[in-house]
Amino acid sequence: MELSPVCSEDISSYGGILKSDAAHRKRKISKDVELDIESLYKAVPQLSKVFRITDKIGEGTFSSVYLGEAQMHDGRREMFALKHLIPTSHPTRIAAELQCLTLAGGRENVMGVTYCFRKEDHVVIVMPYMEHQAIVDIIGSLSYEEVRLYIYHLLKALKHIHQFGIIHRDIKPNNFLYNRKLRTYALVDFGLAQGTADSQIELLKDLSGLRRVPRPVFGERNLNSCTPAPPTSKHAPLKTESLKAKKTEDAASYKHTSSNRALVSVRTSSSSQKPQRAPQQGLTCNCYLTDRVCNVCLARKQQVAPRAGTPGFRAPEVLTKCPNQGTAIDVWSAGVILLSLLSGRYPFFKASDDLIALAQIMTIRGSRETIQAAKTFGKAVVCSRELPRQDLRTLCETLRGQRSSADVTMVPEAGGETSAARRNTDQDETPTRWPNGPQLDTHKGEFPLVVGSRHVHPDTQRLQELIFYFIQFGPDAGLQDGKM
Template identity: 75%
Template structure:
């Protein structure tokens, strides 16, 4: 514990809750969660007065806590309570990420850590921030440019250490609009690259584990394999035993059965040719597809931000998946629509990507990283500028019968994105529905009343003069092929950030 924090002041649980209620009303459920946290990690009460619960995810909950510093001042912190079922190595790896790369280059650092049995609380500086969904309709282009620039700086920093964040999204890249500060948070799903500098990420990936033997997890003596298994596998003792092996108990099968006897050779089995899928171009899934062995590959991340190589279960995933997620964020900010992609499963998510990047391009990219993708019909690649300007209402819709999608739909997803006229009337799985007809659309007055600008003041925020460089960078971030996708370091050298890189 840092010496600047006074640790002698103890807060009783009930007193803390009452004091917190004076400043902000919290629900009974939050009160109960705070009380449970104090009971689980009693030492927290000696230092922190937990004020509120400010976030909750699948693997953790985040609380706002206040501590009295040695100089008499009080400071606020974010307390992240990891669920007790989290693997110890995963928790240790997250802490190592925060301590090694945190505290600089727009990456959140760590101040303290508390542990009581299987409960772990990570204490980080609290950063006041605004949710993108709340401010996307009022952002200027310059704010968007700065946001993406600082996100790429954070990615360049962690990628230099061989860290793949794997869950890049606006909720994990905090933005204080007033102070113009940024912070990348939540390394709970982070993995390491093959050359990562973090030892715990190597352990998490299994890089440092002994290689598996060819036959089973055990050797012939029924013992755990030693790290020198690679050397042993080349000896005649292990390979050329001359007897069939019973791997269940480590003894040779002939020793267990006694003397060998002559046996009638079994007839050679007929080799069946693989069956052909019969469900392509249909609205069902055939038995051949259902019987296929499940592919295992990392697929962490939030739906809507997963890269094509994640959606297609490519086993080799690198830092490029973070760059793709940054591209999706930029697409949302340029189009004024968040979240941009919203799908119930990975196949629909891939189909939505095809509607933007093109089916032929998606098939070609998938083939480049060893995956076969089939599409029942051709989807053209869209022009990114035309797409974003149409969604912002700065460009008329391709079809007069369709109401232009205005900036007011900033919180909507791709599920309501208008399609070209020739595409409509062919609804199918993963396709985007037709937009509302004019009779069901909002009037300009209704849009203005919801706090969204529809009076042309968007020009004052720079949206009438977005440079071509912005869409060129977007195109490179959303490269379907991870091997040719621009890196975070390369993106920072893009002409869009020329003046920013010089100033730093």
């Protein structure tokens, strides 16, 4: 076994607070952070023998990240990122994250793992520290070359982990670190990762529900698993064969939403209401593609599907609880990041719930395209009015509010069949109609909705067209006449 290059000298006498790091010397840590560091030392005493923890540099729902310095055997001092997982994390989830970092990390812009410490139910994953800049702080000053390189290296990392059958599920700027000075990149945080059917990490298959999980998580159903819970009703399951084929083809249930201003009907694979008593056999469904929902559809079981991810970056498949989710959901998130960088707006999508998020997607992609896409994966959508598809290039230029000749020739064409005349906009047009990302035009109460996907959503394909050029030609390729 290879010896560790880190000295294990007891440094607890330093109190765990080091002020020598130049990047953090200017900022005095708060009392709360000092208490958190001391609590971490108490929870995992082994850390005090190796690391001087200097600061708390990140915090999320399932973990906190600290900055630590270690004395190497060769005399060097090296910085590390210490990720402390919350004690309630399931062991399978922790082991799966470690396997992702071990198998795929350390190359192709994917963060690796250096050490791991455990004390009872406290686990600390140690990774190399990468100094980086938050995208929200530099998005307004990013050049097109930087955007191109950023997306290229992100897609390179995604291609790498997808080859191992890893679905990251939480692709966003905060999880793809960027050092602007050194032009280095790192994909981090596999805490929500799941696996494909051919994943090389068996534990991810458990988390994805691709094989039976031995036991529930802490006595409750795992919300990140798409394995349906066993039936609890005493009634026999509803026989859908008795329903009329024309009314139920490729659709499992019906969901109805309404407001005092407009009415939108969406047919999805789940219902927002609790299943009722199963109706008598022989009843037919007459509510398909109408503005009402029948008791037959209300009696259907709710569909269980993975919904993990960050709002604003989740694909339509996730928002609509589509059971068949693959690596395409990561590509969708990468496309949203690209739109955010090109438009200078972060976040690009900002919605209070899933339905509004779906409405925003339809506002960008168009109602006709959405309805056609829904038919391909067994779901249907009824929209109150037809919405045109937005030209993504024009949209990004308008939101950014600058149209210099250099920008026009560098931004890739988003809508290939859209004429140049239609791309022209008034330079005096107010570019801040959507100050927090594109918002649905609700002055008439219109709430168009898009539904999920089977494998690769056509909307995902449209975004792939926008970024395929990065994969095909690489980061150093140039554009001619503003075309791919």
